[in-house]
Amino acid sequence: xxxxxxxxxxxxxxxxxxxxxxxxxxxxxxxxxxxxxxxxxxxxxxxxxxxxxxxxxxxxxxxxxxxxxxxxxxxxxxxxxxxxxxxxxxxxxxxxxxxxxxxxxxxxxxxxxxxxxxxxxxxxxxxxxxxxxxxxxxxxxxxxxxxxxxxxxxxxxxxxxxxxxxxxxxxxxxxxxxxxxxxxxxxxxxxxxxxxxxxxxxxxxxxxxxxxxxxxxxxxxxxxxxxxxxxxxxxxxxxxxxxxxxxxxxxxxxxxxxxxxxxxxxxxxxxxxxxxxxxxxxxxxxxxxxxxxxxxxxxxxxxxxxxxxxxxxxxxxxxxxxxxxx
Amino acid sequence: xxxxxxxxxxxxxxxxxxxxxxxxxxxxxxxxxxxxxxxxxxxxxxxxxxxxxxxxxxxxxxxxxxxxxxxxxxxxxxxxxxxxxxxxxxxxxxxxxxxxxxxxxxxxxxxxxxxxxxxxxxxxxxxxxxxxxxxxxxxxxxxxxxxxxxxxxxxxxxxxxxxxxxxxxxxxxxxxxxxxxxxxxxxxxxxxxxxxxxxxxxxxxxxxxxxxxxxxxxxxxxxxxxxxxxxxxxxxxxxxxxxxxxxxxxxxxxxxxxxxxxxxxxxxxxxxxxxxxxxxxxxxxxxxxxxxxxxxxxxxxxxxxxxxxxxxxxxxxxxxxxxxxx
Numbered sequence: 001x002x003x004x005x006x007x008x009x010x011x012x013x014x015x016x017x018x019x020x021x022x023x024x025x026x027x028x029x030x031x032x033x034x035x036x037x038x039x040x041x042x043x044x045x046x047x048x049x050x051x052x053x054x055x056x057x058x059x060x061x062x063x064x065x066x067x068x069x070x071x072x073x074x075x076x077x078x079x080x081x082x083x084x085x086x087x088x089x090x091x092x093x094x095x096x097x098x099x100x101x102x103x104x105x106x107x108x109x110x111x112x113x114x115x116x117x118x119x120x121x122x123x124x125x126x127x128x129x130x131x132x133x134x135x136x137x138x139x140x141x142x143x144x145x146x147x148x149x150x151x152x153x154x155x156x157x158x159x160x161x162x163x164x165x166x167x168x169x170x171x172x173x174x175x176x177x178x179x180x181x182x183x184x185x186x187x188x189x190x191x192x193x194x195x196x197x198x199x200x201x202x203x204x205x206x207x208x209x210x211x212x213x214x215x216x217x218x219x220x221x222x223x224x225x226x227x228x229x230x231x232x233x234x235x236x237x238x239x240x241x242x243x244x245x246x247x248x249x250x251x252x253x254x255x256x257x258x259x260x261x262x263x264x265x266x267x268x269x270x271x272x273x274x275x276x277x278x279x280x281x282x283x284x285x286x287x288x289x290x291x292x293x294x295x296x297x298x299x300x301x302x303x304x305x306x307x308x309x310x311x312x313x314x315x316x317x318x319x320x321x322x323x324x325x326x
Numbered sequence: 327x328x329x330x331x332x333x334x335x336x337x338x339x340x341x342x343x344x345x346x347x348x349x350x351x352x353x354x355x356x357x358x359x360x361x362x363x364x365x366x367x368x369x370x371x372x373x374x375x376x377x378x379x380x381x382x383x384x385x386x387x388x389x390x391x392x393x394x395x396x397x398x399x400x401x402x403x404x405x406x407x408x409x410x411x412x413x414x415x416x417x418x419x420x421x422x423x424x425x426x427x428x429x430x431x432x433x434x435x436x437x438x439x440x441x442x443x444x445x446x447x448x449x450x451x452x453x454x455x456x457x458x459x460x461x462x463x464x465x466x467x468x469x470x471x472x473x474x475x476x477x478x479x480x481x482x483x484x485x486x487x488x489x490x491x492x493x494x495x496x497x498x499x500x501x502x503x504x505x506x507x508x509x510x511x512x513x514x515x516x517x518x519x520x521x522x523x524x525x526x527x528x529x530x531x532x533x534x535x536x537x538x539x540x541x542x543x544x545x546x547x548x549x550x551x552x553x554x555x556x557x558x559x560x561x562x563x564x565x566x567x568x569x570x571x572x573x574x575x576x577x578x579x580x581x582x583x584x585x586x587x588x589x590x591x592x593x594x595x596x597x598x599x600x601x602x603x604x605x606x607x608x609x610x611x612x613x614x615x616x617x618x619x620x621x622x623x624x625x626x627x628x629x630x631x632x633x634x635x636x637x638x639x640x641x642x643x644x645x646x647x648x649x650x651x652x
Contacts (some may be wrong), residue, residue, distance in 0.1 A: 012487040018517075035480070035481065036481060037484075038481070038606070039477065039480050039484070069590060087446075090443070094439045094443070112420075113483055114483050115419070116419065116445075116480045117416070117483060120413075120445070120446075120479070121473070121480060122478045123446065123449045123475050124449065124469070124473045124475070126453075127452075127453045127469045127472060131465045131466050132466060132469075133459075134462055136460055136462075139457045139465075140457050140458060141508060143450070143453045143457040143458075144454060146449070146453060146454070147450045147454050149450070150443060150446045150447040150450050151361040151362075151365065151615075153443045153446070154364065154365050154440070154443050154444065154447060155361065155364070155365075157363070157364075157440050157443060158362065175399065208586035257511070290502070302526075
């Protein structure tokens, strides 16, 4: 794992696709074509704090790993990010989160009703943008991924409050709600650049590994992160009865864990105690090691990528996913 | 306007497309492919109380007005209904509605979080079903319609509580949130059957008129309907500050109207008083007459449909939209 400052800097990692990322940013607010002043405010809020743009970057890097970036790449990058943005807006409503990307969430600023509808607006725009590209197979890939994201979110709700949640079930939720969209971003990038089936599979495998690791680390940061660094509300998983990998491991390893988890979930003042216990018990390390394993798989998957600069960027991006503090 | 019992019976009106409607019903629960037991329960709830299936019927009748029904008609009927179902689930969350199709709403049975996510599940399934049909133009039509539905819902939220809401703005909201999807259902039915541009335009115009009238009547029923007949929570528009056509007319016609509207919105016990005032002032009749005008336009639009049985069914369906009590 590399930890040098340069490797943690997304701008540096995205350098080989800087032009594509600029096209993406320009297109993102344009393609959401606001209808009237009110929707315009919501679109401006949704597009102004940029976020990591991980999925568009995965798509462009995978395209460049194979060949040329086409207009269709940009359109599908916009559609993938719009799907992701829709799920974030709805997640913040469901989690009653107040902070995202260091700013008040949409639900805080405009209320739950406008936020639910704006999430729908983003979903349907994703559909419209993807439809207009005229790439049938790519369309089917992104549509299937969007369905799986929603299935993952529903599975998570179904398992809420389940202190016996098996690790396998947790991994299934993470795969559907996060890894599938990252995998699809890579698959789309490769397919639209005319990749051979082997190479498409390799890049899709990379995306899946990065997506799994990304979510596992996200779940860890929700427990031990620093709100000033992550820029979003923390501790919401526990409050909402969503037990993630460190908690699942802790519950399995320590007979007294259930009591402490319940106390911390019910009253935030016990969260510090739980954090210490998760670190002392090795449960946090267990989760990070699971994430590192996925990153190892991801890197191994792209060994056959010939474009050196692009393979290096993909490797650095994989390391970033583990090392990031936000 | 016909009012005989037969004309009010949707089964009778749908008789020429009975086989298509059966294919639709069978396909609807199948295509929502539940992932696991929990989602299975939600899908079963969403597909078991059938509703009017107005949009699939519009699509099939428009197809039959032109030619043959193809597999693509069934797929787009499923996609259009899934989009409609998604908006109903989210509307019930936003309206805090407790009753729909004479049963408890999803938000009552499974809570707001599962309902928001299940609405997303329906939206993304619509996208998947439509994508797999391989009809690019049809896909663009339905994608654009879905975007406009969301724009209409957001416009409505933006205008909430505006006692000066102009009638034109109300009509714009109705057009986007309801008429566009009905118009698209007709356009899709015609286009997929190979309609000439003139005929496609005529049927789309019919759908738009029916959709406008349907929503205006829906808004009237929310004020003067009977919950035992409509099978859904009433009075929610007023409580949520959504001023509809009878209210807009009443506010314009009577200087004392604003006070009564505010009292009825704040406290349901004044609703009876408001109902009487809306009827006595002619405001309710004004709204119904606007709906009848749209139905007149709709019928005029399909004068060139040669298939007599189908044209008769379309005319009866238009009458049903006005005469219905649920």
